Amino acid sequence: MVKYAFWNNKGGTGKTSLAFQAIARYAELHQGRRILVIDVCPQANLSELFLGGLTNNGGAQLLQQQGRVPRCSIGGYFQIRLPSPYAIPAFNPHDFIMQPSAHNPAIPANISLVCGDPLLELQSNAINTLSNAQIPGTDTWVAVVSWIKDFLNLIANDFDAIFIDCNPSFSLYTQIALAASERLVLPVMADDSSRRAVQNALSLVYGLSLPSPIYATYAFSTKLQNAGQPLPQVHLIAKNRITQYMGPASAYYAVLTQIDNDITRLIATHPQHFTFNAIANGTVEIRDFQTTGVVAFAKGLPFSRLPVGKQSIGGHRVQVRADYRQNSIDAINDLVAKL
Numbered sequence: 001m002v003k004y005a006f007w008n009n010k011g012g013t014g015k016t017s018l019a020f021q022a023i024a025r026y027a028e029l030h031q032g033r034r035i036l037v038i039d040v041c042p043q044a045n046l047s048e049l050f051l052g053g054l055t056n057n058g059g060a061q062l063l064q065q066q067g068r069v070p071r072c073s074i075g076g077y078f079q080i081r082l083p084s085p086y087a088i089p090a091f092n093p094h095d096f097i098m099q100p101s102a103h104n105p106a107i108p109a110n111i112s113l114v115c116g117d118p119l120l121e122l123q124s125n126a127i128n129t130l131s132n133a134q135i136p137g138t139d140t141w142v143a144v145v146s147w148i149k150d151f152l153n154l155i156a157n158d159f160d161a162i163f164i165d166c167n168p169s170f171s172l173y174t175q176i177a178l179a180a181s182e183r184l185v186l187p188v189m190a191d192d193s194s195r196r197a198v199q200n201a202l203s204l205v206y207g208l209s210l211p212s213p214i215y216a217t218y219a220f221s222t223k224l225q226n227a228g229q230p231l232p233q234v235h236l237i238a239k240n241r242i243t244q245y246m247g248p249a250s251a252y253y254a255v256l257t258q259i260d261n262d263i264t265r266l267i268a269t270h271p272q273h274f275t276f277n278a279i280a281n282g283t284v285e286i287r288d289f290q291t292t293g294v295v296a297f298a299k300g301l302p303f304s305r306l307p308v309g310k311q312s313i314g315g316h317r318v319q320v321r322a323d324y325r326q327n328s329i330d331a332i333n334d335l336v337a338k339l
Contacts, residue, residue, distance in 0.1 A: 001157055002153065004339065005232060007166035007174070007183035008188065010197030014240040015187045016041070016165055017297055018335070020049045022185075023163045024302035025332045026109035026339055036097065037113045038148065038175040040074055046118025046165040047073075049102040050107055051115075053300025055313065061103045065115045070095050075117030076324040077151060082123065085130040086143040093154045099107060106305040112159070120297075127172050142227040144172070148180035170204045177219055178205065179205050183235035183275060185297045185339075188259060193261050198237070202266065206231065206273050238339050239285045284335045288338065294326045295320050303328045 006019040027035050039047045044062055051065075052058035065072040071079060077096045080089055098116055101107045131144040143292055152162060166177045178184075184205070188198055202208050207219035215223055239256055260279045267274050276282035289296070296306045298313050308322045 001152070001159055001162060003152070003162040003164070003180060003182045004183045004185055004235070005164040005166055005178055005183070006167075006187065007178065007201070008186050008197055009168055009170050011203050014166065014189070016045045016049070017293065018238060018240055019163065019165050019185075020046055020185050021303060021332045022327075022335050022339070023111065024108060025329075025336045026161070026163075028302065028304060029333075029336060030161075031108065033110060034158065035111045035161045035163065036155070036159040036337055037111060038074060038162065038164045038177070039116030040120070040148070040173055041116045041165055041167040042118045042120040043167075044073075044118065047115040047301045049297060050104060050111070050113055051300065054298045056104065056300050058104070058107045058300050062115060065098055066117055066119075069077075071117070071119070072096055072098050072118070073115040073117035075119030075123065078120070078147065080116060080128055081147050081234045082130070085147075086135070086138055086140060087281050088154075092123070093151055096151075097155075104300050106301050115159070116165070120167075124171060124173060127176075131172060133153075139227055142200055142229070143221055145176050145179045145231075146149050146223070148176050152180055158163045163221060170220075178220075178232055180230065181232040182230075183234045184232050185238060186234060187238045187240045189240060195262065198259055200263065201274070204233070206270065208266070208270065231273070233273055233275045234263075235282065236335070237283045239283060244333060244334070260261070281338075282294060284338055286335065287327060289328045289331075290324060291318055292320055292324045292327075294318070296328075303332060 006015050008015055023037055037050065047062050048058040051061035070076050073096065080091055097112050100111060101109045127144060131141045133140045164177045164181055167174050186201060205220060206314050207216055207221040212273045224231060251315060264279050269278060271277065274282060292303065292306065295311050295313055295318060296303055303325060306320060306325055308325055311318050311320055
């Protein structure tokens with residue numbers, strides 16, 4: 001069972017929309033594989049996409065899942081862990097897993113989903129308090145940060161691939177998600193803030209370039225490794241929303257080249273944090289999806305299921321061109337080929 005996390009601690013990189021299309025395409029191309037998606041984000045945008053998007057009642061379907069008893073979401077699972085944070089309680093993990101294809105027939109039937117939940121924000125303070133408790137003989141932080149890992153261990157024989165969508169933060173519930181992952185997919189934009197975000201992400205996960213040695217004691221990587229648990233490795237850097245007009249002389253090109261240079265230096269000095277040994281093997285360029293993306297995400301549709309021609313979105317008529325749709329499919333195929 002391979003476990004991927006889509007994460008960047010910078011918002012606005014197109015992480016969730018990229019995850020939606022990549023996971024759906026991965027499922028289409030690997031129909032024999034059983035796939036579980038875990039939405040560890042209080043906004044639950046990925047869940048809404050899988051359940052139908054803005055115009056196909058995705059929000060209403062999501063609320064229905066969150067209203068079930070037990071609550072069919074990541075928040076529902078965390079809710080049963082709050083009274084039992086350091087020992088796994090008796091529960092059925094499938095109570096928190098649903099089939100999005102039952103509500104959105106465009107989604108491949110081999111995808112299962114643990115929905116996101118705004119309850120995560122309410123639970124955050126309690127989770128932090130529990131992780132910092134002082135109990136002799138118990139590493140409370142490790143016990144709490146292992147909650148999703150505990151969940152996955154119980155269903156290890158039920159799924160072949162796990163995809164986790166993380167919140168653009170380094171909150172404790174994001175750390176819980178990352179601790180359960182093996183491979184990181186980092187979406188970036190062609191701007192200098194994304195370059196800094198990549199550096200910050202690697203600093204947060206691996207403790208690289210910390211401003212003072214005092215921080216190393218409390219670093220995510222230090223605490224996880226001290227407990228004998230592995231760190232996830234960077235598997236793919238997705239250069240998202242690259243304009244088709246970008247050339248060697250553009251500012252965008254210069255920023256992306258600098259990101260490549262930064263990663264190349266880190267591969268040389270810290271190869272254990274990467275699944276690839278050459279930048280070409282660990283990056284992919286994703287062109288702008290343009291109108292094709294707007295329509296697909298509004299309707300909760302994988303690109304392969306998106307009709308071409310005129311569409312109605314929010315009372316507006318828009319045109320989905322066949323060549324643009326194919327460009328979008330080709331871009332996602334390039335990403336999926338490296339998973």
